[in-house]
Amino acid sequence: MQIPNALLLQAATDLPARLTALEAAAKSAQSAGDNAWMLTSAALVLMMTGPGLALFYGGLVRRKNVLSTMMHSFVMMALITVIWSIVGYSLVFSEGTPFIGGLKYLFLSGVGKEPNVDYAGTIPQGTFMIYQLMFAVITPALISGAYAERIKFSAMAMFTTLWIFVVYFPMAHMVWGKGGLLNAYLGGSIPTFDFAGGTVVHITSGVSALVCALYLGRRKGYPAEPIKPHSMVLSVVGACLLWVGWFGFNAGSALAASGLATSAFVATHLAAAAAALGWMGAEWLHSGKPSMLGGISGCVAGLVAITPASGFVMPMPALLIGLLAGLFCFWMVTTVKNMFQYDDTLDAFGVHGAGGTLGALLTGVFATNAINDSQINGKVLPLGLVDGHPGQILNQAIGVAIAMTLAVVGTFIILKVCDLVIGVRVNADDEEQGLDLSQHGEEGYIPEA
Amino acid sequence: MKKIEAIIQPFKLEEVKEALKNIGIDGMTISEVRGHGRQKGHKEVYRGQEYNVDLLPKVRFDLVVANERLEEVVDAITTAARTGKIGDGKIFVYEVAEAIRIRNGDRGDSAV
Numbered sequence: 415m416q417i418p419n420a421l422l423l424q425a426a427t428d429l430p431a432r433l434t435a436l437e438a439a440a441k442s443a444q445s446a447g448d449n450a451w452m453l454t455s456a457a458l459v460l461m462m463t464g465p466g467l468a469l470f471y472g473g474l475v476r477r478k479n480v481l482s483t484m485m486h487s488f489v490m491m492a493l494i495t496v497i498w499s500i501v502g503y504s505l506v507f508s509e510g511t512p513f514i515g516g517l518k519y520l521f522l523s524g525v526g527k528e529p530n531v532d533y534a535g536t537i538p539q540g541t542f543m544i545y546q547l548m549f550a551v552i553t554p555a556l557i558s559g560a561y562a563e564r565i566k567f568s569a570m571a572m573f574t575t576l577w578i579f580v581v582y583f584p585m586a587h588m589v590w591g592k593g594g595l596l597n598a599y600l601g602g603s604i605p606t607f608d609f610a611g612g613t614v615v616h617i618t619s620g621v622s623a624l625v626c627a628l629y630l631g632r633r634k635g636y637p638a639e640p641i642k643p644h645s646m647v648l649s650v651v652g653a654c655l656l657w658v659g660w661f662g663f664n665a666g667s668a669l670a671a672s673g674l675a676t677s678a679f680v681a682t683h684l685a686a687a688a689a690a691l692g693w694m695g696a697e698w699l700h701s702g703k704p705s706m707l708g709g710i711s712g713c714v715a716g717l718v719a720i721t722p723a724s725g726f727v728m729p730m731p732a733l734l735i736g737l738l739a740g741l742f743c744f745w746m747v748t749t750v751k752n753m754f755q756y757d758d759t760l761d762a763f764g765v766h767g768a769g770g771t772l773g774a775l776l777t778g779v780f781a782t783n784a785i786n787d788s789q790i791n792g793k794v795l796p797l798g799l800v801d802g803h804p805g806q807i808l809n810q811a812i813g814v815a816i817a818m819t820l821a822v823v824g825t826f827i828i829l830k831v832c833d834l835v836i837g838v839r840v841n842a843d844d845e846e847q848g849l850d851l852s853q854h855g856e857e858g859y860i861p862e863a
Numbered sequence: 864m865k866k867i868e869a870i871i872q873p874f875k876l877e878e879v880k881e882a883l884k885n886i887g888i889d890g891m892t893i894s895e896v897r898g899h900g901r902q903k904g905h906k907e908v909y910r911g912q913e914y915n916v917d918l919l920p921k922v923r924f925d926l927v928v929a930n931e932r933l934e935e936v937v938d939a940i941t942t943a944a945r946t947g948k949i950g951d952g953k954i955f956v957y958e959v960a961e962a963i964r965i966r967n968g969d970r971g972d973s974a975v
Contacts, residue, residue, distance in 0.1 A: 640914040642907070643909060705908065707909055707910060748911025752912075761910060
């Protein structure tokens with residue numbers, strides 16, 4: 415059959431227009447899928463702080479401090495959000511020096527529906543901004559595990575406000591910001607891999623926690639008097655919410671609803687499972703019984719350790735990283751803590767500092783471009799030791815050392831300043847009475863009500 | 864009148880209450896208490912930190928009965944609360960000088 419010439423001609427002239435329309439439709443579909451996942455991830459990461467961490471930590475303290483401990487998490491959701499929207503996002507993600515960003519996005523100017531192609535080309539920059547905010551919220555909340563049950567609320571608020579500027583914003587910019595010193599993908603001179611915040615979130619918070627524990631000193635009565643968790647039930651609920659929220663934290667760090675998100679999701683889950691078994695197994699051998707607290711502590715340790723590695727490693731290395739984290743952190747919070755007798759009250763250092771360090775270093779071992787084929791300077795390069803690039807372990811170690819130094823020096827100076835201005839620790843009577851009453855004038859449990 | 868103070872295992876609470884109801888005892892006060900006699904405590908471990916818990920949870924019954932009902936009530940409690948193992952608890956009996964019903968001022972046996 416002969417096709418009429420006129421029809422052919424019409425098809426030929428339509429073709430470019432149709433192709434353009436098709437491309438636009440495909441782009442819009444991808445953007446819709448990515449944006450849906452990233453908004454969900456942002457909500458999941460917020461859920462890690464409240465109620466996840468608030469419950470996890472709240473259950474581990476004595477009943478007279480349950481609300482103050484929950485406040486330490488909850489208040490970050492308000493305080494850090496305000497700081498982030500005004501200047502924080504800009505200091506981390508706008509271009510500046512290798513150490514800190516600039517003021518281009520001050521007051522979130524220009525941060526809206528359009529993507530920021532440097533970071534995530536398929537989602538609105540507003541989504542990227544709100545997702546990254548949730549990391550800034552949880553990081554100082556993690557530190558609260560070290561100063562729980564004895565810090566003044568006013569000092570906590572001042573400490574956190576200074577800390578987020580002095581430690582978090584520079585570290586996050588160095589690792590994730592364009593032109594940051596350690597950013598492997600966007601022009602860093604010391605390329606390190608930190609998929610979801612092993613250095614930025616867990617080493618900074620964990621090491622700062624140790625400094626806080628040492629600076630504030632032990633709680634009254636510790637370790638001679640028995641100070642037990644008041645509700646393991648709250649802690650179990652909180653830890654399980656952390657586990658679920660962590661999928662947003664790690665798989666969300668792919669910044670797209672992609673295959674990389676899936677592999678990060680899988681690695682995250684496997685590591686948490688192996689670490690829970692590792693910790694419980696170790697205590698079973700050590701003290702004769704596996705415990706619920708051991709199980710949830712282990713799963714958190716595994717989640718911490720897999721955080722930097724989640725977007726770089728195969729499933730079996732993820733299992734191994736988790737198992738090692740469970741064993742290592744168990745040893746840190748039992749043997750090492752008892753040896754030195756510091757009162758890292760809820761083991762923020764033993765779990766986040768130690769687990770984060772282990773995870774950051776093991777990322778250098780197991781990172782592979784079979785999982786993450788993002789280009790570096792236009793090429794897919796070998797990533798970790800398993801790809802034949804042992805030098806990466808050294809880069810990772812430099813990243814760890816920078817995070818630790820910044821955390822130690824920054825935290826110590828900030829504590830000194832807070833101590834001079836308002837005093838960081840409550841007086842002995844207030845501590846005895848409990849922070850709920852002395853700092854907030856309320857109680858968590860009111861039997862007569 | 865006698866006051867009976869019985870300290871029993873918490874899990875025996877319902878059985879003892881039932882036994883008292885069956886012999887027509889209506890009034891009692893129950894409190895959750897902690898303590899120990901010859902029963903040894905137990906060990907708890909939280910993240911490697913060991914705690915010896917020697918004050919164990921118990922339930923205390925307080926009730927006041929007419930003199931002639933004493934043996935019957937003590938028997939009921941003893942039978943219901945007994946497991947035969949260490950930690951079953953104790954019963955103490957006191958003399959009561961007076962009992963007064965607040966609602967109408969009744970005194971003595973008729974007030975209990």
